[in-house]
Amino acid sequence: MKIGIIGYGFVGEALSKGFKNDVEVFKVDPKLKTSIEDLKEFNPETIFICVPTPMHSDGIQDISTLEQVAEDLKKNNFDSLVVLKSTVHPGNINDIKKIIPSLVYNPEFLREKHAYEDFINSNLIVFGGNKESSNKIAQIYLKHTKCVNKDYIFTDLITASLLKYAINSFLASKVIFFNEFHDLFNAVNTNESWTNFINYLSRDTRLGNSHMNVPGHDGRFGFGGACLPKDANAITEYASKLNVEMSLIKHVINTNNKIRASYEDVTDREEQQNIKYNDGEVKK
Structure with a gap:
């Protein structure tokens, strides 16, 4: 089987490594000096798009690279089934x-x-789209990937997108919740460590055990990285166009901006995604 992957960042790399040895993968990425024309010559049965969708300075999602890829695939008359992972x-x-x-x-x-480990061990594998195309992709996962989970979710495009944003928005909110609770923890008289405290909390399985560490894995307070900041901003901007007021997530963004604005720099990945932390309010 021949598979094409457009965009070879951490998502594309995890996907590529997650295929079994019976899959031949061709990767398109500027850093690899490969092109859509090269992919056309390779003639893959299925193409996975894994290009970045950074944010503009106003929080709106930038899909210009994705749109260009889609137009290039259309212009080159690919017969391949196209799967979007961005x-x-x-x-x-x-x-x-x-x-x-x-x-x-x-x-x-x-x-x-932990992208590769998360890919092959994910308990949430979602296919959004028409039934015939989604079933074909599910068969690729079933027969040609190293993924352990075989219990797939089949839904429409919109629901698949909302699932992604609901999870990342919740995780962003969870980070800020525990940052604020950490402040309270430090203000009261307790002999326990924060590590012990969150270990006790995580015994309640309703809470889960992720996104509780303060500071986070990058050694900073609040949330950062390439995903949570841009996704929280993107979904609130999209919701505002539908006259939906996501006040909780906006509060999370505002609080995080104030926390992260205290640091002098952003990480390389944040810079690549055009993520900025302004000590102010998100757009209403």
């Missing part, structure tokens, strides 16, 4: 579907530093 909110995913009508959305739920 994070795209419902409004923008409809725009991409207009270019690629048979599009399947298969969002990723990966931690950047």
Whole structure:
């Protein structure tokens, strides 16, 4: 089987490593000096799009690279089934579907530093799109990947997108909740460590045991990285166009901006995604 992967960041790399040895993978990425024309010559049965969707300075999602890829695939008359893994909110995913009508959305739920392990061990594998195309992608996962989970979710494009944003928005909110509770913990008289405290909390399985460490894995307070900041901003901006007031998530963003603005710099990955932390309010 021949598979094409467009975009070879941490998502594309995890996907590539997650295929079995019976799959031949061709990767398109500027740093690899490969092109859509090269991919056309390779003639893959299925193409996975894993390009970045950074944010503009106003928080709006930038899908210009994704749109260009979709247009290039259309222009080159690919017969391949196209699967989108890039994070795209419902409004923008409809725009991409207009270019690629048979599009399947298969969002990723990966931690950047553990992307391969998360890919093969994910208990949430979602296929959004028409039934026939989604079933074909599910068969690829079933027969040709190292993924352990075989219990797939089949839904529409919009629901698949909302699942991705609901999870990342909740995790962002969870980080800020525990940052604020950490302040309270330090203000009261307790003999326990914060590590012990969150270990006790995580015994209640309703809470889960992730996103409780303060500071986080990057040694900083609040949330950062390439995903949570841009996704929280993107979904609130999209919701505002539908006259939906996501006040809780906006509060989370505002609080995080104030926390992160105290640091003098952003990480390389944040810079690549055009993530900035302004000590002020998000757009209403």
